[in-house]
Amino acid sequence: MLLEVIWGVKTQAIFDVWTFEHFFSGVSIGAGVILHNNKHLGGIIEALKEGIFHSKKINWLKYRYDIFLLLFLAYLWETLEHYLETGLAGDVVEYWFQGVEFWPNRLIADPLMIVLGYLFVKKFPKMLWPGRIFTLAWLILHVFVFPHSMYLHEIF
Secondary structure, three states: OHHHHHEOOOOOOOEOOHHHHHHHHHHHHHHHHHHHHHHHHHHHHHHHHHOOOOHHHHHHHHHHHHHHHHHHHHHHHHHHHHHHHOOOOOHHHHHHHOOOOOHHHHHHHHHHHHHHHHHHHHHOHHHHHHHHHHHHHHHHHHHHHOOOOOHHHHHO
16 A cells, blocks of 8 residues: 555655656756756856955755756646646646646656756766666657556556
């Protein structure tokens, strides 16, 4: 019973088969966030390093902005996904989503996996392209081949 709450169908469990996709999306999106913030905050960060701040505080500042942008994008997607699950885009899309996600899955597990993917690509930047390929293959397989989002879970 406890295992079904931890791992299972997205309407009843904290983690589901889409947890893997969220992690690898975090790899891809995280790399984009790192690039974006380095481009737009790089000059500000360097100016602050010359000022009163120590480099450790500056590195934390870069992480803070990265994680803020990541969580913003994650919750923006989760909000859109909620409305798609409730039928806003029609019955076909509602059927594909197979119900509304369990709230800890939506509010905790999915954003956490995206942040963990970001931390992973920050530590291992060479894993960016394998992560992107996995995400692309996963989405193509699940959107165009499988009949609905929980199909892989039902097979196993």
